[in-house]
Amino acid sequence: MQNSPATKNVGIWIRVSTEDQVRGESPETHERRARLYAEAKGWNVVEVYRLDAVSGKTVKDTPEAKQMLNDMREGHISGLIFSKLARLARNTKELLDFSETFREYGADLISLAESIDTSTPAGRLFYTMIAAMAQWEREEISERVAAAVPIRAKAGKPTGGQAPYGYQWKDKALLIDPVEAPVRKHMYELFRDHKRKKVVARLLNEQGYRTRNGGKFTDTTVDRLLRDTIAKGTRRANYTRSQDSNKGAWVLKPESEWVHLEVEPIITEELWSECNHYLDAQRSKFKRSTKPAVYLFSGLAYCACGTKMYVPSNSPKYTCQKCRNKMPLDDLEAVFHEQIKNFLISDQEINAHLEQANKTVKEKSELLSVLEKEVVKIAHEIDKLYDLYQSGMIDKSGFGTKYKPLAERRDQLDNKIPELQAEIDILKISHLSQEVAIEEARDIHSRWPTLPYEEKRRIAEAIVERITIGDGEIEINLYYTPPPSPTGSVGGSLSNQGGNNPPCTTFENRGGWATNPQGFIAASN
Numbered sequence: 001m002q003n004s005p006a007t008k009n010v011g012i013w014i015r016v017s018t019e020d021q022v023r024g025e026s027p028e029t030h031e032r033r034a035r036l037y038a039e040a041k042g043w044n045v046v047e048v049y050r051l052d053a054v055s056g057k058t059v060k061d062t063p064e065a066k067q068m069l070n071d072m073r074e075g076h077i078s079g080l081i082f083s084k085l086a087r088l089a090r091n092t093k094e095l096l097d098f099s100e101t102f103r104e105y106g107a108d109l110i111s112l113a114e115s116i117d118t119s120t121p122a123g124r125l126f127y128t129m130i131a132a133m134a135q136w137e138r139e140e141i142s143e144r145v146a147a148a149v150p151i152r153a154k155a156g157k158p159t160g161g162q163a164p165y166g167y168q169w170k171d172k173a174l175l176i177d178p179v180e181a182p183v184r185k186h187m188y189e190l191f192r193d194h195k196r197k198k199v200v201a202r203l204l205n206e207q208g209y210r211t212r213n214g215g216k217f218t219d220t221t222v223d224r225l226l227r228d229t230i231a232k233g234t235r236r237a238n239y240t241r242s243q244d245s246n247k248g249a250w251v252l253k254p255e256s257e258w259v260h261l262e263v264e265p266i267i268t269e270e271l272w273s274e275c276n277h278y279l280d281a282q283r284s285k286f287k288r289s290t291k292p293a294v295y296l297f298s299g300l301a302y303c304a305c306g307t308k309m310y311v312p313s314n315s316p317k318y319t320c321q322k323c324r325n326k327m328p329l330d331d332l333e334a335v336f337h338e339q340i341k342n343f344l345i346s347d348q349e350i351n352a353h354l355e356q357a358n359k360t361v362k363e364k365s366e367l368l369s370v371l372e373k374e375v376v377k378i379a380h381e382i383d384k385l386y387d388l389y390q391s392g393m394i395d396k397s398g399f400g401t402k403y404k405p406l407a408e409r410r411d412q413l414d415n416k417i418p419e420l421q422a423e424i425d426i427l428k429i430s431h432l433s434q435e436v437a438i439e440e441a442r443d444i445h446s447r448w449p450t451l452p453y454e455e456k457r458r459i460a461e462a463i464v465e466r467i468t469i470g471d472g473e474i475e476i477n478l479y480y481t482p483p484p485s486p487t488g489s490v491g492g493s494l495s496n497q498g499g500n501n502p503p504c505t506t507f508e509n510r511g512g513w514a515t516n517p518q519g520f521i522a523a524s525n
Contacts, residue, residue, distance in 0.1 A: 010079035011047035034081040036422030084113030115428035232272040233265030304470035
C-alpha cells in the first residue's frame, strides 16, 4: 500500500493594478481563482501575499516579496500561484531572479494566465527557458567585462580582486608585502623539509601566523599558495574565468589567453620547482576517481513503507534506511526499461487526445466570454437603473424590485466566473504537461540503451512521478497516462516471468490497463 505524499503548501501572490480593478478584476476575484486551482490540485494554501497599489516596476524590495521569499527558503511554502507573469513582476530582471531563486530551492511557480505550472513536465521547460535567458544576460555582462581584462593584464594593472598573499597593490603596481612575504617564504621552506601540507598548516598556525583575513591556515590554502608561480617572480593573469552555475568556482582558460608578467620574486625558482615536484607526485599517487552524486531514480524511488530510498556510498542498491528494503540499481533500470516499451503511442491516439482537450478548453473559454459579457451588460443596466432613480423617474420601491434580480445574477456570475477560469487553467496546464510527456515518451524504449545518463535522468523526471518498491512488487506512477484505444480489454497488472527482476511489476496510474490491436499496452484514464 503506497503512502500518499505530504500535502503541498503554497502561497497566493496578488497584485492588481488600478486599471485592472476598473475592468472588474478585483483582488478577491484573483484570490478565489487561485484558491480554486490549488483546491483542484489538492494543495494547501497557507499564505496570501497582497500588494495593493504597488508599482510593477520593482517589487522585490517590498515587505511582502521579502516575506514570500523567506517563507519559500524556509520551506513554509513550496509553490506560488499568481494570475499572470506581469502581476508577479514586470521588471524582466526581477522575474529572472524570482525564477532562479525558486528553482534553486526546488519550489514551483504557477502562472494561471500563461498556463505555466513548474510542478508539471511542461512547466519545467519554463524554468529551462528562464534559466537560458538569465544565462544569456550574465554572459552579455561577463563578455563586456572580460574584454577589458586582457588589456589591463598586459599593462600590469589590477584586474579585480585582492593582491596574492605576500604582495600588495600600491599605486597600481604589484609590490612585495613586507609583512606577508616572509610568511610565504617560510611556508615553502617548511614544505621542503616536511613534505606534508597538513603539517605545514599546523606548524604555521602553532607559530602564530594567520591568513590575510585572520583565519588559520589549512592544507588547501597551503596547496594553493605553493602552486602559485607568482612566488618565483612570474605572475599569471587572465588565466581563469568563473562558472556562473557554481558560485565561487572557476576554470582555467586556454593557455594561449594567459598573460605572464614579471614581478619581484619571494623565493628562488629552484625552491618553487622542488616543492611543486613533490606536490605533483603526491597528487598522482592519491588521485581518486569520482562518481555521480545523483542516480537515475534518485528522489523518485520510495520504499513500500513510505520512506524515500537512497544509494549508500558502499552499496550499488537503492536502500530504505528504515526497514532495510533494497533494490539493485541495474535491476530497477531494467524493470523500467522493460515497461516503457508499453508507453508507445500512435499519432492517431495523440491527435485524438489533443483535439479533445483543445475542444473542451475552447468550449469553456467561449462560455467564459459569454459570462464576462453578461457581467458588463448587467453593470450597464444597474447604472441606467440608478440614473432613473436619481432623476426621479422611478421610485424607491420600483428601483428595489428591478435591482434585486440584477444584483443576484451579478453575485452568481462573480462566483461562477472564477470557478470557470480555474477549470480552464487546470485544463490548459494539464494539456500542456501531457503533450510534453507524450513527446518525451515517443519510442523511448528502443532509444533507451544508447541514451546518455543525463538524457535518461531528464526523461525519468519528466514522466515518472513516483516508484514504490515493495516485497516482490514495484509500482510506477506516471505524470501522464496515455489515452485508451477505442477497443481493448482491461487488465490489472503486468507480470514479469522469470529473470532477475521482481516477479510482478504493477503500474498504478489512474486506472487499469487496456490492450490495443497492435499488441501494445497503455494505461487507461
